Amino acid sequence: MSSPMKILRLAISGVTLLVVNTLAAANLYEIPLKNIDGEAASLAPYKGKVLLVVNVASKCGLTPQYKALESTYQKHRDAGLVVLGFPCNQFAGQEPGSNAEIKEFCSSKYSVTFPLFDKLDVNGEHRHPLYVALAGPESPFPGNIGWNFGKFLISRDGRIIKRFEPKVSPDAPEVLAAIEAALAEKS
Numbered sequence: 001m002s003s004p005m006k007i008l009r010l011a012i013s014g015v016t017l018l019v020v021n022t023l024a025a026a027n028l029y030e031i032p033l034k035n036i037d038g039e040a041a042s043l044a045p046y047k048g049k050v051l052l053v054v055n056v057a058s059k060c061g062l063t064p065q066y067k068a069l070e071s072t073y074q075k076h077r078d079a080g081l082v083v084l085g086f087p088c089n090q091f092a093g094q095e096p097g098s099n100a101e102i103k104e105f106c107s108s109k110y111s112v113t114f115p116l117f118d119k120l121d122v123n124g125e126h127r128h129p130l131y132v133a134l135a136g137p138e139s140p141f142p143g144n145i146g147w148n149f150g151k152f153l154i155s156r157d158g159r160i161i162k163r164f165e166p167k168v169s170p171d172a173p174e175v176l177a178a179i180e181a182a183l184a185e186k187s
Contacts, residue, residue: 028158031129034118036087036103041117043084043130048156050081050182052170053134055088055122057095057148058105065149066110068171072179073114079183080156083114083170086130088122091148095119122150134160151175155182 028043035041043051054069073083087102089095095102099118106112120128122135122145134152135143141152141163151170153162162178169175 028130028133028154028160031133033130036099036116036118038099038118046082046084047158048080050076050156050179051152051154052081052083052175052179053130053152053154054083054085054170055131055145055148055150056085056106056116057088057091058097058102060091060094060148062147062149062166063094065170066106066112068169070110070112070114072170072176076179076183081179081183085112085114085116086122086128087116087119088145088148089119090121090123094148135163153178153182155185 029047030044031042033041033043052069052072054065056066056069057063069083069085073081085106087095087099097105102119103116106116120130122128122131127136131145133139135141135145140160147166149166151164151166151168152160153164153175155161161182164172164175164178
């Protein structure tokens with residue numbers, strides 16, 4: 001029979017392994033995604049960049065934020081910012097189109113060049129794992145997404161450092177200040 005100390009060490013090792021595996025699974029860069037063209041993707045190509053993750057919609061009163069998102073992306077991309085758009089149809093059906101229609105709308109109406117991804121759920125029982133990480137109970141900014149154009153700022157090393165509510169424009173002083181501070185950090 002094993003000694004109680006050996007059993008305790010094994011239990012601690014098991015818990016440690018579970019925690020390490022959970023943290024690894026929660027790594028934002030490893031969460032499986034699909035891009036707007038339906039191809040397998042992840043955030044891995046953006047490791048070392050500052051990310052502004054936004055749930056977007058084409059038929060919303062806040063849709064003109066696409067212009068500010070693109071402008072902010074253009075202004076800061078050479079310094080390491082990437083804006084990432086995640087279409088969502090959970091708010092009053094304001095993103096009803098197919099991925100192809102969304103892509104066409106964004107490029108023709110707002111000249112969007114930042115990466116767009118597959119439509120996903122940001123709330124509810126089908127909440128995408130990315131949004132579980134961004135806004136779930138383990139997030140530093142937990143809580144349901146209130147509407148289209150909620151924004152999360154991710155540091156170069158993958159930490160969720162800020163959350164901005166939908167009505168806060170991507171070019172608002174507080175957003176730009178947070179982006180510039182994140183860009184100035186070394187990872």
